[in-house]
Amino acid sequence: MSCPPSSIVYNTTLCACPPGQVLNFSTNRCTLFQAISDIQTDSGVDYSIGFPATIFDFDSIRKFTQSQAVFLEATLVMLLSWLVFCFFLRFMSPGDGRNAWFKIRWWISRLDISFATRHWLDDQKVVTKRKTELGGTFSIASWILFIGLFAALLYQTISKRSVEVHNIRATNAPDLASFVNDLEFNITTISSMSCSNLRGLDTLVTGNPGFIDERFSPLSGFANYSCHNTSQGPTITLRCSPCKLIQDNLYISWQYVDLSNNPATAVGFQFNLTARNQANKKHVSFVCGTLKNGSSFDDKPVTFRGRDANILKFNLFPRIYRNLHDLRLIQPLFHEFLPGSSLYESSQLHASLENSNDGLINTTLYVNLLSAYIVEINNQNIMGPVSFLADLGGLYCISIGIFFYLLVQFEYRIKKIRNEDSVLRKIRNRRKAQDHWDKEICKVHLGLQYIG
Template sequence: MAKDGCPAMAFRYNGTLCACEPGRYLVNGSCALFETGAGWVVSSGISSAPPTFLTTVLPVDSIKRFTQSQAVLLEATLGALLVWLAFCLALRFTRVDGLWFRLRWWISRSDVFYDTNHWLDDNKVVVKRKTELGGAFSVASSILFVGLLSALLYQIITKRSIEVHRVRPANAPDLLSFVNDLEFSITTISSMSCSHLRGPDSLVIGTPGSIDYRVFPLSTYVEYNCQNTSSGPTIYLRCNSCQIPRRNQYISWQFVDLQNDPAAAVGFRFNLSAKDHANNRHVSFVSGTVNSNTYTDDKPKTFRGSDVNVLKIHLFPQAYNNLNNLKLIQPLFHDFIPGTFFSKSSDLQASLQVSKDGLVNTTLYISYLSDYIVEIDKENMIGIVGFLADIGGLFAFSLAIFLWFLIQCEARIKKLRSEDTAMRNILRQRRAQKNWDKLRKFVMYTWGPSNLVEDNNKSRRHGTLMIESIRGIQALQTKKQPSRHNSTHLDTAKGSSPHSKSRQEKHDIEEDEETRQHNILEISQ
């Protein structure tokens, strides 16, 4: 509180009364500064497109928030491409053994796009062959194609169509088809209330002083009321099933001084909306806040006096052909003409002590731009043929760029030309070694580990055993299951008599013989 009993940022007038300085109004016992904030907001209400198949199936909103632009998709594609090529390059410096060889082998089997004889200058017949380099570039081209395709789909989803505006002259039947519900609200930012309000009472149609000038009671066209808010009195004007008139309209009202409660304002907050009477899903509106700073210097000001504060609104018809011929009246805040205002405390103090300045005049000026109609439609940027052509172009580009790298590598590094043959030879050697290890295990299991030791003194016995084993393998190839007589004969050749063993021992011998036969069949296959 100030020393004189008034709130901070206030002054006295008429000896005992307090008033806030210019640009401030009394809120909860203190003088608050009025700020316009974001200014004006204009929206057609048709910015959200109707749902399509892609927007229904795919989480388009989540994709937009995650990507924000095509650059993120392209950067992710480039990152994945570099990681894959670095992995393939590091794999070539590892040992050709175990897991590393299997990885290199499967990379070579991934050569699905370049699996021909890459080096064409060797005067040989072109044959199918797969290489590790071709497999690496095949996967790399797939990564590039998927990344470019994702960027293309993102572009189609976000910018699949463009909005086209066409302007054509309007005639009377066209204008009569625009039937909208209009609602206008304006808040006079101040410490006043609806008890200060005088009017609005009349609706003026036409230009004052012209031959078409008319004055009608406001209640015959518009419903209005006033409500008190924390920011000041709010006036609501509503018109249901309004048609576009041929002339301009004016609606005026005033706030006057009450005893020990002067009329003064620091700004205006407005909102004007329009919607089709038969379709409530789409609304066109304009909203915002204005004060004298809008067109003059930025000093805080207070409106008070006989001059009129004019809010000029333009309304023009728009026909949305892409939304079942929806017809909306689009509002647009065109201009604000400030009335009498004060920016100095001394001038405002002098005005508060003069009774003739005790009012705030406000006029709503509505101008209908009904000479033309704006027709709005949407046209697709790309069709199915263009989409398939783009996919084919991306695929060809992805293959061509890595084919060029492949040719350059094979032209400069001769070792890469016979890469497939080297990989196959390594694979054959690994398979032969694996089969030989199986054969050694079978011989050790059947005749004991001593038969694998080469001894010149026992060469005759070793040769006999090998001949017998070969004969046994040939016999197993001709007959899948040997008879009980052959099993008995093999037991006799080893020096064991079947009649001297019990029934359980005979059963164990037969099981061992079946296991040997199974191992021999695996080796033969």
């Protein structure tokens, strides 16, 4: 196969992609690796919802209600729409009580359920029950506000009814021995290499290198390991099941070496570390992400190649979930990426490709067990039935109080409104009397016709 366009030719006949680019075998072209360096972590435990998911599908509700603001905005829109509608009706003439405007205004006055006996009254007069159009408007407005605030309160109660409490305590070897988790490490070297380039994946180093506690042991005694080819490059998989972690530091190293017309070059790394409790396999904690280069390169495209090791540092954080029957789950966390030998100029990469001493990629997986402390996690309910009822009563008082104050101010400042209920009743009574009169006249005419 001929060299891809714009590739680097070295040793007369061999070729490699420029810095930051990886060979696409299907098109025989070098493409720039443009993934965003992103780290995602999940604890494997969801605290927000305590109801059975089969009864309440809260995941679908969250798509439309991301916060209380959605309920408050909907309440405001409905409230303003109702007030504007009622304000518009007040400019419509009731006529003789037979048109549609009068009927709508009359039924709005019948909706006066909250302020029927709380209207403007002259001094030293008996309190009488009055249903006015303004009272009906504000009664429905108060209930719209109350129902909207009640929905927001329910959302808060469901989504934030408890707080997560973390208690950190010192630990010892027996505590750590009780954490029996299944651990899986997947490290993908993004490149055009394959597992044929892999060398040296067989040794586990524990302790602190260079100190008295440093130990070497076969990697097979700690985990099952394998390499498989993917579309993005070779993936190293380490599975430890069951995994009892007592040592603080673990080091696992491997190398990729040059092969004929397949140099040891890489443009980044992808990782995925998961932990699962053997007794409760429902909960899985993980950390995954993509690494392109070190911060010192200002996000420039680079190619990793050379003797200096690329070190991926991870922490294992033991956690006990008291609210889940003392679930013991290790949380993997990404700590740091220390890039090794890397090249970001074409001339540098060309010189390295022609130097046999640079024909490898050293990679080290460094795992640090944070064994000094254990985090105990529990939930404390912050919303009991008494506090919920107190909040509900407060929302009702606020909703009624706001519109009662507006009602009093309108009737105090606009004298015409004080007797508007009697105006509507007079129009309605006059219409009924006219209807009765017309009916009697009709009977008289029919009687006279019968006599005649």
